[in-house]
Amino acid sequence: MAKIVATTGNSAMAYAMKQINPDVCAAYPITPSTQVMEEFSKYVADGVVNTNLVTVESEHSAMSACIGAAAAGGRVLTATSANGMALMWEMLYIAAGMRLPIVMALVNRALSAPINIHCDHSDSFGARDSGWIQLYSENAQEAYDNLIQAVRISEHPDVRLPVMVCQDGFIISHSIERMEYLEDDEVRKFIGDYKPMYALLDIDKPVTLGSLDLQDYYIEHKRQEAEAMKLATPVITAVAKDFEKMTGRAYGLFETYHLDDAEVGIVAVNSAAGTIKEIIDQYRRKGIKVGLLKPRLYRPFPTEAYVKALGHLKAITVLDRVDSFGAMAGPLMLEVRAALYDLPKRPVTIGKIYGLGGRDLEESHCQYVIDELVQIAASGKYRELCEYITVRE
Amino acid sequence: MANLKELSKRPDGFSPGHRLCAGCGIPIIPKLLYKVTDYDIVVASATGCFEVATTIYPYTSWLKPFVHSAFENAAATISGVEAMYQSLKKQGKIPANRKLKFVAFGGDGGTYDIGLQSLSGALERGHDIVYICYDNGAYMNTGIQRSSATPYGASTTTSPAGKVIPGKMQRRKDLTNIALAHHIEYAAQTAVSHWNDLATKLQKGLDIDGPAFICVMSPCVPGWMYPSDQSIEVTRMAVETGYWPLFEMDHGVFRVNYRPKQKLPVADWLKLQGRFRHLFRPEYTYVIEEIQRQVDDYWEYLAHMEQAFPAPPK
Numbered sequence A: 001m002a003k004i005v006a007t008t009g010n011s012a013m014a015y016a017m018k019q020i021n022p023d024v025c026a027a028y029p030i031t032p033s034t035q036v037m038e039e040f041s042k043y044v045a046d047g048v049v050n051t052n053l054v055t056v057e058s059e060h061s062a063m064s065a066c067i068g069a070a071a072a073g074g075r076v077l078t079a080t081s082a083n084g085m086a087l088m089w090e091m092l093y094i095a096a097g098m099r100l101p102i103v104m105a106l107v108n109r110a111l112s113a114p115i116n117i118h119c120d121h122s123d124s125f126g127a128r129d130s131g132w133i134q135l136y137s138e139n140a141q142e143a144y145d146n147l148i149q150a151v152r153i154s155e156h157p158d159v160r161l162p163v164m165v166c167q168d169g170f171i172i173s174h175s176i177e178r179m180e181y182l183e184d185d186e187v188r189k190f191i192g193d194y195k196p197m198y199a200l201l202d203i204d205k206p207v208t209l210g211s212l213d214l215q216d217y218y219i220e221h222k223r224q225e226a227e228a229m230k231l232a233t234p235v236i237t238a239v240a241k242d243f244e245k246m247t248g249r250a251y252g253l254f255e256t257y258h259l260d261d262a263e264v265g266i267v268a269v270n271s272a273a274g275t276i277k278e279i280i281d282q283y284r285r286k287g288i289k290v291g292l293l294k295p296r297l298y299r300p301f302p303t304e305a306y307v308k309a310l311g312h313l314k315a316i317t318v319l320d321r322v323d324s325f326g327a328m329a330g331p332l333m334l335e336v337r338a339a340l341y342d343l344p345k346r347p348v349t350i351g352k353i354y355g356l357g358g359r360d361l362e363e364s365h366c367q368y369v370i371d372e373l374v375q376i377a378a379s380g381k382y383r384e385l386c387e388y389i390t391v392r393e
Numbered sequence B: 001m002a003n004l005k006e007l008s009k010r011p012d013g014f015s016p017g018h019r020l021c022a023g024c025g026i027p028i029i030p031k032l033l034y035k036v037t038d039y040d041i042v043v044a045s046a047t048g049c050f051e052v053a054t055t056i057y058p059y060t061s062w063l064k065p066f067v068h069s070a071f072e073n074a075a076a077t078i079s080g081v082e083a084m085y086q087s088l089k090k091q092g093k094i095p096a097n098r099k100l101k102f103v104a105f106g107g108d109g110g111t112y113d114i115g116l117q118s119l120s121g122a123l124e125r126g127h128d129i130v131y132i133c134y135d136n137g138a139y140m141n142t143g144i145q146r147s148s149a150t151p152y153g154a155s156t157t158t159s160p161a162g163k164v165i166p167g168k169m170q171r172r173k174d175l176t177n178i179a180l181a182h183h184i185e186y187a188a189q190t191a192v193s194h195w196n197d198l199a200t201k202l203q204k205g206l207d208i209d210g211p212a213f214i215c216v217m218s219p220c221v222p223g224w225m226y227p228s229d230q231s232i233e234v235t236r237m238a239v240e241t242g243y244w245p246l247f248e249m250d251h252g253v254f255r256v257n258y259r260p261k262q263k264l265p266v267a268d269w270l271k272l273q274g275r276f277r278h279l280f281r282p283e284y285t286y287v288i289e290e291i292q293r294q295v296d297d298y299w300e301y302l303a304h305m306e307q308a309f310p311a312p313p314k
């Protein structure tokens, strides 16, 4: 029986972690994800989980200890944000390259400098090439649901890759929402027991992990990692189907909102989608056919599915809450635009950089984006390929 | 402690056929490690000569479980392994009578320098681990760059002896005493030339429940520049001249484990190695004098430590 609660994104993630009950958790405090670990520490102190909590001296060591623990052969979770994840950078690639199923609660926050504690996606988008699967969450419910599904995805024998579950710092992590919790035993049944393929603690079957891998093998191992990423997409879909059976909440590779009959569309991840849906409702009432695609998955990037969902549009604006300085546009925009390239009749696709360092995306900004889309659809022309919005210039 | 003949008959955990240089001191340590104990051991290693020469895919020298993840984090990696062991054991997923031990290896670069934070964290948290630093006095794997363990006056590729600078001009960091400051039950300094001292210390480190730290002097033929059949002699001379004292802090008792009968001048050790050759030029004699002063000074410090932390009266 589901339990209805009013809670924050951070508490929801901590609660999911409690229900997942990992064998080891190693983490280090950083705003805005700190509460996840604080609340989880309380579960450890009260003995409601079996977890051995390793309170490391840095995020680099947090990910290193997670790697050691996962290689030892058990379930491992961690949480972090921004600079914390940046300090893990080296180890992110190593976790993925060693094919270790580590799950991370990532509370998105802007990278320094200037130092800022509020939301943008420079942390997770920067890690897009690290080999981690990335699931994005609009609200606390999705963050909670994604975290539980992440365990199954990362441990799937075809995948064996780490997964980060992203939610927006403060906007979601610190806001109270209505949501539903599953029962502990429902979660435990859903995730099942974990049986590692190789484990350091399997003393009678000794393994050497983390070998030096030179020109004669490295690329084959990387090719396997790439294949695992490909295989992750159907696994993510299958796990979502099972999750839907249990909860009635449907998850796929993305969510669409009024997209099927739309002429123009917006693409945006995480909490911005909530605001955009509101404004889409306004425009729909005026008879303007605008829709939204909210990616749940950025890595792997399900190209075909996105093309299928977006291909019929006349114009698209992709919102990036991150800049790739000096690039043509933000990273999500570039990938969406590239995905559409093979279509005989492509939508005009432009990008906006918005909301860096926690700047709100307001109603007026969404209206600006949609008004412009309508003009582009009519004229087939755009003014600027990529433009900053939500900014004073 | 068993004698060498008996030890040689005990099972190996580390096999020959690795690709460390002829005369490298490092393999002596893992060979002894597995032989001195009945515990099953999981090893983690930092990036460095040891790891790259023993795990070239698809081969491995490790007959027992081994993991490497990066350069600066062997202590954090082994912390995670040990934490998982404790967790699974507490949950009954590993039989209660299956006692495992956890050992991390790092070179001096991976330990004194880039891995110091991760080591400090692991020692402070109290994991049941033995951290072994094989100290060859430089970043050897990347081509002999100076580390904070490089001896004063040594020439390395980043502290080369030149016309105006006679090699490295900073004193070696006292890592074993830094480890001690974490209030751990066992910390020791030893050398591969003294197998009995090394074996005893490995055993002591493994036997305690909690973190132990052992710093092992390990000679490097290309880095120190001496003939490859002289490794043990050169290392022994570091001990006989007092440059590398063998000592331990064992449950609050500080002991110097070996006192050279007649402490030889440090120049006797320096002159065996090409990395100190420049010091024998007349203009650099003052550097040798400074090294001797540092050695004498350190022995005074050791005497104070012995007085401060004596064995309890029998």
Ligand SMILES: Cc1ncc(C[n+]2csc(CCOP(=O)(O)OP(=O)(O)O)c2C)c(N)n1
Binding pocket: B047, B048, B049, B050, B071, B072, B106, B107, B108, B109, B110, B111, B136, B138, B139, B140, B141, B142, B147
């Ligand atoms: C973060 C990082 N920085 C630098 C390196 C390059 N690197 C690999 S091994 C090494 C030196 C290792 O020196 P040491 O720890 O003394 O061990 P040894 O080579 O003597 O065995 C360096 C600098 C690296 N692998 N990772």
